[in-house]
Amino acid sequence: MFRTATTLLTAFLLLLQVTAAQGATVRLKDIIEFEGIRDNPLVGYGLVVGLQGTGDTLNNSPFTQQSLEAMLERLGVNTRDQNINTENVAAVMVTADLPAFARQGSQIDVVVNSLGDAESLLGGTLLVTPLVGADGEVYAVSQGPIIVGGFSATGNAQTVTKNIPTVGRISNGATVERETGFELERMRQMRLSLRNPDLTTALRVEKAINERMGQRISKAIDPTTVLLAIPESHRTEMVTLLAEIEQVSIQTDQIARIVIDEKAGVIVMGRDVRVDEIAIAQGNLTVTVTETPQVSQPNAFAAQGDTEVVDRTAIQIDEGEDRKLTVLNEGVSLQELVDGLNALGVGPRDMISILQTIKAAGALQAEIEVM
Structure with missing residues (x-):
């Protein structure tokens, strides 16, 4: 299964590489955030x-x-110093x-999450x-x-739980009061924030907006921020201006990076990953011990004899002798790197170790990020 997953992942990454090589572009609305236009x-x-005995235990949840x-006191019901014993709240x-x-x-x-030791919120109603x-x-x-x-x-002997019964949702469950x-129309300038900061991408955003509008109204001030000056002609038409800007297309740029999720064994490599000339050999010593005990019994009608359990042990040793030394030439691309590692017959787990070792040797021209 790991080998199949590796093949599919490699094909997907190579497809991305070919697409990028052909000059793929993205809209600004997919890579930037407009100042002030966000959720709170x-x-x-x-x-x-209204819970059916699945609420908090009051003794455990003061x-x-x-x-x-x-709440009852605000509604005119005095329960102070009373022994309240309910599990419906x-x-x-x-x-x-x-x-x-x-x-x-x-x-x-809205999303509702239990705070105490309630077993389920099924059938409950949230109060104001x-x-x-x-x-x-x-x-x-x-x-x-x-x-x-x-x-x-x-x-009495078994419990079955599906999903998380102590978390629920209310569609259209809250009314906005404030x-x-x-106000967009009061703004004289606006900052555009890149979701993936990069100097080259920021400069491309600046250039593309200025070319689209026919005047210099944008300026990249850092890898994340592009400052947009609102033209006089658009100060009463901010929606029109921002809608036009978010449709501008550019080609993004990122540093060479390899992201590794060691827990899941997933590796994602950017298209700009390069490797200096290096030789790689990978092999593992695997010892497999198999126990197959057999039962030995005396023949039928034998005068004497005992039934015995006889041990049968099989030991196999794989020293990785079929693994070969692979040479990766200087400046190889992502495709050549993946092909070279696959030629060794390595799986995702071993590939993670190899990439980290290449980086330690100073031959991998990319940043490695371990999740």
């Missing part, structure tokens, strides 16, 4: 009621009991993302929960029935 995280604390008592954290330019009265989705931003202001209020994508069934106050 919201968070809130609330109570879920915050749930305190919240329940405070759960304390939860509610999270949401406030979209850019979300207007008052619009609705957004204010959602606050990083500045501590309330931007939305959430309430509604929770949709849970998992379940848990427990018996707007962010960001």
Whole structure:
């Protein structure tokens, strides 16, 4: 399976290399972020009621009991110093993302996560929960029935759980009460941020925007940021200007990088990876010990004899003698590097070690990033 995965990955990477060699371009909207046009995280604390005995144990979750008592007190029910013993309530954290330019009265989705020792939120209803931003202001209020994508069934001897029953979602579960106050038309300049910082890409963005608009309105100020000066003719047509800019196409550039996920055995190499002339040999000593015990019994009607278990051991030793020394010439490309490593018959795990060894030898002209 690993060899099949390696073959598919190699074919995919080579396809990317051929596409890039042919001058593939991308739109600016796929590689940049416009200043101010982003989501804003919201968070809130609330109570879920209506659970069928799967809520928090109040003795183990004092915050749930305190919240329940405070809520009932606000509704005119005094439960202080009373022995409340219910498992139909759960304390939860509610999270949401406030979209850019979300207007008052619009609705957004929320995610509900159990905070105590509740077993499941299935069938529960979230009570009114204010959602606050990083500045501590309330931007939305959430309430509604929770949709849970998992379940848990427990018996005397077995428990079956599917997905995570203590996490749920409410579609359109929050109403926006406050707007962010960001106004596009008041801006006189805007910063464009590259998702993958690179000096060459930033300069290409600057040049492409200036050529598209027919005037010098953009300037790259660092590998991440391109400063956009809003022309007088577009200050009342910001949406039109940004829509035109995000359709501009350029060819991106990145440093040569190899990303390695050692846990999953995945290797991703950029098209600009180069290797100096180097010889590589790879081989492992593998010892396989197989035990096949056999039962020895006396013949039928024998006068005497005992049944014995006889050990049978088979030992195989593979010293990797079929592995060869491969020479990679100076400045070889990604395709030649992969072909050379595949010629050794190595799998993803061994390939990770080889790449790290080549880097240690100073022959790999690329950055290695281990996840």
